[in-house]
Amino acid sequence: MFLSMFTKIFYLVLAIIGVPVNLLAILILSRRKCGLSTCTTCYLIAMATADLLVIIIVVILTTINDYYFPVSFLYITPVCSVKSVLMGAATECSVWFTVTFSFDRFVAICCQKLQTKYCTVKTAAVVLSTTGIILLLKNIPFYFTKEPMFIFQNVPWGCATxxxxxxxxxxxxxxxxxxxxxxxxPFGLILLINALTVRHILMTSRVRKGLRSQHKGENDSDPEMESRRKSMILLFAISGTFILLWSVNVLKFMYIKIIGLFSISDSAYILQNVSGLLLNCNCCTNTFIYVITQARFREQIKLAVKYPLTVIIQRLGQSGSSAP
Structure with a gap:
């Protein structure tokens, strides 16, 4: 009962925070004034959009709707079936856009010859749109796994598997x-990509430090390595958070397949709910990561907060000066 009450409050808070946070990230990144490459910005905007869709479809229209509005048009069987397809597609887009971003940063950091051809806005648009379409098509079969729980006045209600x-x-x-x-x-790919990226960075930094110490001295700064370091921090912060929050879901999958699909023990129930809480929480963490790791993103947030206050003060000043 405590877990159920906590979950009910948690998802409500998550929706209240997640929607404006992701909208803010999309708005600021779309202005392209955060000092990030256009290619990186495309991936980050796509990730924020997918996270916003997860918050809307999974958290608001499904979980919160189940808690606070148990009877609504969303429970009509065709609507419910379409919603199940969109839930899966939105969640998987959120996951796989993180994978594509990680691979893009791997290419940018580790593959100098491929970087000029792959790390472009056109390639990013093709990769993201293709990934989204494939994932949507993959989830369409789940529409046909649902059937009405009952029929009332010739209208099918509910979505039973x-x-x-x-x-x-x-x-x-x-x-x-x-x-x-x-x-x-995705879990395995992100771990592999990060491992290869770390390995390449360590090898490259040792070589560059050795060469620079021979020619210019130990204390000279290295602009290229500094740029890579910032890119690496952003990559590891996003992918590391993803791995941390999705790890319980991976453990849940293994637990269900080992213990049994129809297990109804307390531990299975707790694991199911905790994994859902964490993976949905992943949909509003990236913006906070940008705030922590990107100085220009913080500046843009300050400007976004100050702008409406400045407009209000100016309007008040104008109205005060025009008064008799």
């Missing part, structure tokens, strides 16, 4: 494929 989705080998195989695609494969 069909028995065939548990017994038919094709559906079982597809569900395994779905779980491998998200979160197991």
């Amino acid at each position: 069909t028995i065939s989705s548990y017994t038919d080998r094709r559906w079982v195989g597809f569900q395994w494929f779905d779980k491998i695609i998200t979160p197991l494969l």
